Amino acid sequence: MTAPVYPPKPKPGDRVAILSPSSGLPAVLPLPFDLGLRRLTEEFGLKPVEYPTTRRMGCSPQERAADIHAAFADPEIKAVIASIGGDDQITVLPHLDDELIRANPKPFLGFSDNTNLLTHLWNLGIVGYHGASVMTEFGRPGALHPVTGASARAALFTSGPYELTEPAEFNDIDRPWQEPATFESEAPMQPAGGWTWHRPERVVEGVSWGGNLEILGWLLMADRGIRSPEAYEGCVLFLETSEELPSGEEVFRILRNMGERGLLARFPALLMGRAKAWSFDRPNDAAQRAAHRAGQREAVLRALAAYAPDTMAVFDVDLGHTDPQVVIPYGGTVRVDGPARRITVTY
Template sequence: MPDPVHPPKPRPGDKVAIVSPSGGLPGLFPRPYELGLARLRREFGLIPVEYPTTRAWGSTPRERAADLNAAFADPEIRAVVASIGGEDQITVLPHLDRELIRAHPKPFFGYSDNTNLLLFLRNLGVVSYHGGSVMVELGRPGALHPLTARSLRAALLGSGPYELTPSADVGDVNGPWDAPETFESEPRTEPADGWFWHNADRVVTGIGWGGCLEILAWMLMADREIRPVEEYAGQVLFLETSEEMPSADEVYRILRNMGERGLLRQFPAVLVARAKSWSFGQPLEGPARAAYRKDQREAVLRALSEYAPESLAVFDVDFGHTDPQQVIPCGGPIRVDGPARRITVTY
């Protein structure tokens, strides 16, 4: 893969594109979307520019790709930010203008289904950023979590090394976006257990690659933006799971298949996000949420023991579908220091 290029970051007063590569959910849930836009203006000093399909529910993959192509081509746009994720962004990738985007690299922020675009950009040699959607992080009721705000500000407006830190408090339960009372206070949080380290007797530095595990599985099945496994040797794998809450068995089977492909053993270090363990479809109570997270960790450890037994791994890191959320560079350097129990990324 090409050597990574860090596109220049926006500065206060610059324009940033707001896009919905996976679907126009801002049109269905305007409250968190408008709140996120207001915070981009007020707290980050940026000017959001909305594209035609951003609020358009039912837009085609070709139409959404046209917005992305236009955002990267526009010289006044200094970064591209996803409104939210979804589930069909894989159908957008064939309509993207690879050479146009390669010629006009810009920082892109998104996660979940945006794993598609993150890995598309990685294959072009462009560093992108796993995290920071408008509706979820910027549109969080009450206020941004301080750890989220600090990381997002460093990644969106800054550059250079940034040390991730375990959060003292974490949240998992969300209020409905169509209920005004959801936005009257911050989401409930509870004390965090910190990070869990495995094989933490070494230091690994490598380029970050990964994203949402369910989306990675789809991309592997479609053979979309997946390079020969040897090209991932020495990189740092980062993984998270979504609010669809895959079972521990499913997580193990996805990783097993990655192992059978020869992919897992390429990564000397793995970062695993704290699993999202509550959703409206599975509203687990406290002990059941803890058990779900424990089962998922054991599933990952089982796969690693079989296919990458020497790899260093860190669990329950705050990225992906977590609150707070810290930004992970896709295609940028990550240093995992086991003896010192430190993770440093480069924005």
């Protein structure tokens, strides 16, 4: 396949679109959203621009698609950033004007349900950026995490290689966004433990593809946006799971289906995000969180053994639903150096 093209980057002082292509949660949880907008303005020097559906719950797929079109078509808008994810962005995809978007490529930042739009942009030949949503990363309680901030700043403003590093700490226990006290301090962090490597005997460099595993499973079921296996030959797969905490068995089944479709073996390297292991519905203790992560890791290894035994994998990379979070270029170049234990992305 032809490698996707990196859109021009914004610079401080530029206008950026803030959209809700999935859920209009800024309407009911304004505290992290307004904090994120303030940080984009004060710390990044950007000028956020909201659209009709940005702060509205229950907007139709057509309305959300119209905002995407307006943001991409406006020459004054230099990047597009998602407010947050959701669970129905797949319904927006059929309403997108591919020619309009292809003619006006711009950096798009988001993750989780935004895997839908990132996959769509990949198919249009446009590099996107998996990570850095307004409410979750820019609106983080207390302060923007330095690891997240450095990665987001590099993804937004710079071009070229960026080496990921292993943070010493992380957190995945949330506090209620409706309470002002939540935003007065940072959440307690815990030791991160570093990355875990599987089959690190070689160096793999390729175009990245992937995102949230549950969303990819939905796209596979709907037969929407997933190309023939040959299109992914030599690509670097990256995956992460959400706050819905899919079990190891669920993870295995999605990967098994990818294997049966002939997809999994096309990827010589896999970056697996640090699994989120706590939610308000399932407030797991430390032992339960460790068991959840171990179960997911075992499931991935089981699927690789069955369908892609030569694939190199790195576990607990800080991408997706974790804090801190690094931004992964979606369709950009990723180099996974097994012998040196290094991961370098190209923004």
